[in-house]
Amino acid sequence: xxxxxxxxxxxxxxxxxxxxxxTRRRLASGLTVFAARLPEVPLVSLELVATAGGQFDPPxxxxxxxLAASLLDEGTAAQSxxxxxxxxxxxxxxxxxxxxxxxxxxxxGLLSRHHAAGLALLAEVMSSPTFPEWELERLRRxxxxxxxxxxxxxxxxxxxxxxxxxxxxxxxxxxxxGTRESVEQLTRDQIVAFYGRHYTLAGTTLIAVGDLxxxxxxxxVEAAFGSAPGVPAPALPAIHPRRAGQNGGGRTVHVIDRPxxxxxxxxxxxxxxxxxxxxxxxxLVMNTLLGGKFTSRINLNLRERHGxxxxxxxxxxxxxxxxxxxxxxxxxxxxxxxxxxEVLAELRRIREELVEPAELAETRTYLTGVFPYxxxxxxxxxxxxETLAVFELPDDYFDGYLDRLNAVTREQVREVAERHLDPExxxxxxxxxxxxxxxxxxxxxxxxxxxxTAVAAPAVAx
Amino acid sequence: xxxxxxxxxxxxxxxxxxxxxVVLHRxxxxxxxxxxxxxxxxxxxxxxxxxxFAHLFExxxxxxxxxxxxxxxxxxxxxxxxVANGSTWYDRTNYYAxxxxxxxxxxxxxxxxxxxxxxxxxxxxxxxxxxxxVMNERRQRVDNQPYGRAGERLYExxxxxxxxxxxxxxxxxxxxxxxxxxxxxxxxxxYYVPNNAVLTLAGDLEPAAALRRIEDWFGEIPRGPxxxxxxxxxxxxxxxxxxxxxxxxxxxxxxxGFRAPAYGEPLWYAADLLAAVLAGGKSSLFYRDLVYxxxxxxxxxxxxxxxxxxxxFTVISSARPGADIEVLETAISEHxxxxxxxxxxxxxxxxxxxxxxxxxxxxxxxxxxxADLLSQATTFxxxxxxxxxxxxxxxxxxxQDVMDYAAAYLAPSERVRVAVVPRDPEAAPGPAxxxxxxxxxxxxx
Numbered sequence: 055x056x057x058x059x060x061x062x063x064x065x066x067x068x069x070x071x072x073x074x075x076x077t078r079r080r081l082a083s084g085l086t087v088f089a090a091r092l093p094e095v096p097l098v099s100l101e102l103v104a105t106a107g108g109q110f111d112p113p114x115x116x117x118x119x120x121l122a123a124s125l126l127d128e129g130t131a132a133q134s135x136x137x138x139x140x141x142x143x144x145x146x147x148x149x150x151x152x153x154x155x156x157x158x159x160x161x162x163g164l165l166s167r168h169h170a171a172g173l174a175l176l177a178e179v180m181s182s183p184t185f186p187e188w189e190l191e192r193l194r195r196x197x198x199x200x201x202x203x204x205x206x207x208x209x210x211x212x213x214x215x216x217x218x219x220x221x222x223x224x225x226x227x228x229x230x231x232g233t234r235e236s237v238e239q240l241t242r243d244q245i246v247a248f249y250g251r252h253y254t255l256a257g258t259t260l261i262a263v264g265d266l267x268x269x270x271x272x273x274x275v276e277a278a279f280g281s282a283p284g285v286p287a288p289a290l291p292a293i294h295p296r297r298a299g300q301n302g303g304g305r306t307v308h309v310i311d312r313p314x315x316x317x318x319x320x321x322x323x324x325x326x327x328x329x330x331x332x333x334x335x336x337x338l339v340m341n342t343l344l345g346g347k348f349t350s351r352i353n354l355n356l357r358e359r360h361g362x363x364x365x366x367x368x369x370x371x372x373x374x375x376x377x378x379x380x381x382x383x384x385x386x387x388x389x390x391x392x393x394x395x396e397v398l399a400e401l402r403r404i405r406e407e408l409v410e411p412a413e414l415a416e417t418r419t420y421l422t423g424v425f426p427y428x429x430x431x432x433x434x435x436x437x438x439x440e441t442l443a444v445f446e447l448p449d450d451y452f453d454g455y456l457d458r459l460n461a462v463t464r465e466q467v468r469e470v471a472e473r474h475l476d477p478e479x480x481x482x483x484x485x486x487x488x489x490x491x492x493x494x495x496x497x498x499x500x501x502x503x504x505x506x507t508a509v510a511a512p513a514v515a516x
Numbered sequence: 517x518x519x520x521x522x523x524x525x526x527x528x529x530x531x532x533x534x535x536x537x538v539v540l541h542r543x544x545x546x547x548x549x550x551x552x553x554x555x556x557x558x559x560x561x562x563x564x565x566x567x568x569f570a571h572l573f574e575x576x577x578x579x580x581x582x583x584x585x586x587x588x589x590x591x592x593x594x595x596x597x598x599v600a601n602g603s604t605w606y607d608r609t610n611y612y613a614x615x616x617x618x619x620x621x622x623x624x625x626x627x628x629x630x631x632x633x634x635x636x637x638x639x640x641x642x643x644x645x646x647x648x649x650v651m652n653e654r655r656q657r658v659d660n661q662p663y664g665r666a667g668e669r670l671y672e673x674x675x676x677x678x679x680x681x682x683x684x685x686x687x688x689x690x691x692x693x694x695x696x697x698x699x700x701x702x703x704x705x706x707y708y709v710p711n712n713a714v715l716t717l718a719g720d721l722e723p724a725a726a727l728r729r730i731e732d733w734f735g736e737i738p739r740g741p742x743x744x745x746x747x748x749x750x751x752x753x754x755x756x757x758x759x760x761x762x763x764x765x766x767x768x769x770x771x772x773g774f775r776a777p778a779y780g781e782p783l784w785y786a787a788d789l790l791a792a793v794l795a796g797g798k799s800s801l802f803y804r805d806l807v808y809x810x811x812x813x814x815x816x817x818x819x820x821x822x823x824x825x826x827x828x829f830t831v832i833s834s835a836r837p838g839a840d841i842e843v844l845e846t847a848i849s850e851h852x853x854x855x856x857x858x859x860x861x862x863x864x865x866x867x868x869x870x871x872x873x874x875x876x877x878x879x880x881x882x883x884x885x886x887a888d889l890l891s892q893a894t895t896f897x898x899x900x901x902x903x904x905x906x907x908x909x910x911x912x913x914x915x916q917d918v919m920d921y922a923a924a925y926l927a928p929s930e931r932v933r934v935a936v937v938p939r940d941p942e943a944a945p946g947p948a949x950x951x952x953x954x955x956x957x958x959x960x961x
Contacts, residue, residue, distance in 0.1 A: 056732075057732045063622060065596070065619050066619075066620065066621070067618055095877040095880055096877060097877050135808075136798075136804065136808065139798040143797040143800075144799075144866070146873055148797065163874070164874065165873070165877075199767065199814045200814070203814070206765050207662055312764070316655045317652065317655035319660075348590045349590050349595075361645045361647075364656050384660065386652055386655070415595075416594070420594050422597055424597040425597070426547060430881060430882050431881040
């Protein structure tokens with residue numbers, strides 16, 4: 055049959071997508087359990103999510119949450135660190151612990167026929183970690199080395215400096231890993247105290263996805279974790295960043311010297327909004343159009359129109375508190391000033407002009423069409439359930455999600471851009487040859503130049 | 517555990533009259549279809565002085581074709597929720613898109629338009645723009661990346677100058693600058709022909725109907741000339757090669773490169789299993805000894821890739837601040853020498869096999885990854901069914917096979933070592949860090 059190649063062929067019949075079914079239960083201990091059955095491959099993912107993120111780092115103790123999390127699986131009442139690793143890895147699985155800004159987590163993934171062993175191990179690590187001194191010192195040395203390495207990673211340095219500038223005076227200002235100074239000083243007592251306050255079953259959610267039966271699974275969880283009621287979870291801290299404009303500033307430029315660099319790492323950013331903000335859905339649509347996909351305005355401008363970069367993007371980072379809005383790209387050094395000005399022009403344009411109806415329509419259809427793609431794997435579904443847990447969203451959230459996206463109008467896009475983007479009070483960060491970059495960026499705002507070591511060891515934030 | 521049962525993949529394989537090989541895999545769990553097209557051409561088909569060409573060409577394939585405007589390719593796909601990209605490697609170039617299943621025709625239209633009708637879109641304007649994009653890609657991935665040059669230096673030393681794995685896939689900057697429009701056209705005519713490609717569709721499809729649509733869109737594209745074969749003679753290294761690269765880094769890092777048999781050979785699986793034994797997980801041999809116990813390494817990894825002419829076994833490890841990189845090197849060498857001398861404990865092999873199996877099931881979860889594996893097996897071995905039995909290959913590997921591999925390939929005389937060291941001696945961590953980083957002897961408990 056001859057085909058008509060002159061334009062895109064019409065679509066066939068739509069088969070709708072439904073987010074997989076799952077159960078949510080709260081046990082007597084206070085532990086909340088999400089379970090979803092995905093039997094396609096013989097794997098399970100089990101994850102404990104605790105009220106124990108970096109936002110709870112006490113003043114003067116940056117890095118405590120992540121250090122406590124990484125020490126969790128380094129020894130229990132029954133097994134040493136290496137015994138735990140041997141035990142889980144012999145089964146072809148892994149055990150991982152860590153913390154982001156919102157939560158601490160312990161997760162394991164393994165063949166489903168071993169899921170009982172995985173669950174027992176999670177319960178053991180959650181309930182009886184011993185925080186051995188030797189392991190603490192080992193992780194401390196490893197982390198100090200990590201911080202040393204990061205000093206010379208231009209992309210990490212750019213992120214780090216932006217965060218320091220826009221969150222000055224708040225807990226978000228430091229890296230999740232802490233500073234060299236804080237990591238040297240954190241003590242085992244502080245870690246034990248943090249664990250006691252934050253790894254309580256009442257503030258924890260277990261997310262189980264894979265080849266398992268949600269009904270019988272709940273009983274297994276009850277048996278593994280017990281039903282004694284735990285202490286309540288701590289309340290979330292209040293995080294109030296000051297916008298650059300409120301500091302009496304306006305736009306500011308921060309250059310980090312990296313002599314002889316082959317390229318410049320460019321970031322622009324300011325504090326954004328918390329995930330629970332009522333503007334979240336229109337903001338997601340607005341940002342996708344602006345810099346959240348390949349065919350977004352910022353990428354087409356910087357990459358396809360100008361060839362300044364291999365790729366540029368923007369995003370609102372979702373956190374329980376007000377995470378950052380940021381734009382990032384690695385650009386040819388000589389194009390850094392031009393690239394920053396193009397980004398600012400795009401921010402102004404989306405605040406001032408209504409987007410084209412077709413542009414909005416294709417952004418909505420993009421987000422709609424891509425949704426099943428992002429719900430393919432066990433880990434994808436676990437991530438979505440974690441979103442429900444961490445941001446306290448209802449069970450039917452993903453059923454109505456696409457309808458809410460598709461209801462966003464051009465006027466709303468402009469409104470939320472106007473409200474939440476601030477090109478005149480944004481921080482501009484560039485890492486590369488300082489003299490050259492400062493000259494290119496000086497008309498955007500007052501320029502401050504730092505050496506790499508000055509970024510790595512900032513004054514301790516309160 | 518006994519050898520795993522093969523995965524049940526519903527497969528059909530066809531060949532069109534023009535030589536295009538087609539693999540159809542039906543899985544209706546999600547309303548998605550993955551379209552995955554492999555061209556059997558990569559940096560292996562380039563020549564010295566013209567490196568990076570296959571990759572630059574891949575960029576040109578997103579710049580439109582006779583019926584698709586510049587920048588329209590991604591736009592058509594993204595506006596229906598498609599996720600698409602392409603990648604270039606030594607042996608092949610792939611193009612892939614996962615779309616809502618009712619847009620299958622859209623994907624086939626785009627893919628067939630650039631296979632059959634690309635030339636009108638090859639303009640100097642598009643080439644110049646993509647040349648700058650690729651130069652920035654090289655800076656971002658290699659030149660401005662800490663340790664970025666080490667990988668390509670390792671291959672330069674491990675493969676002789678006339679071997680096609682000698683040069684990096686992304687190419688050298690001066691070669692990217694030199695590529696001409698006429699070369700782009702020639703490359704297309706030589707390699708982007710249906711008889712040099714494999715098209716895999718995976719997902720929510722009716723095989724018979726899908727095959728008809730593929731015939732409709734691709735059937736009229738004429739078969740091209742046979743693709744010139746690549747010869748890759750590879751004499752033994754016959755003596756260790758070493759190099760030191762000063763770089764803007766803080767922690768020194770050592771790269772070891774060895775050769776391995778081509779992907780698909782029994783000893784390739786022995787090499788890959790060995791990599792998992794050595795560095796797959798916290799309880800692995802290398803991690804446990806060098807990172808956990810002695811703490812002379814910050815990290816360590818071992819890798820073998822599925823390449824066609826020969827494979828490369830790579831070990832990469834960063835030294836702890838203050839730790840002597842030569843101590844680290846010696847420790848790694850001693851472990852590797854042991855592999856040839858004594859069989860690995862069965863428990864170590866079993867742990868590695870179980871990890872391989874978990875990773876394998878993990879990789880099968882995404883339609884686009886599954887489609888890519890099917891295209892790979894068909895391109896290299898003309899048999900998509902091999903994917904279902906891939907995990908079994910690791911159960912056939914014995915402790916003796918691993919020793920045989922090590923004896924034949926891991927000798928110091930067949931080794932390349934590249935060390936990346938701080939360019940600025942001031943940047944090296946001082947003696948205080950040195951006393952902290954070494955001589956840790958307490959037990960783990």
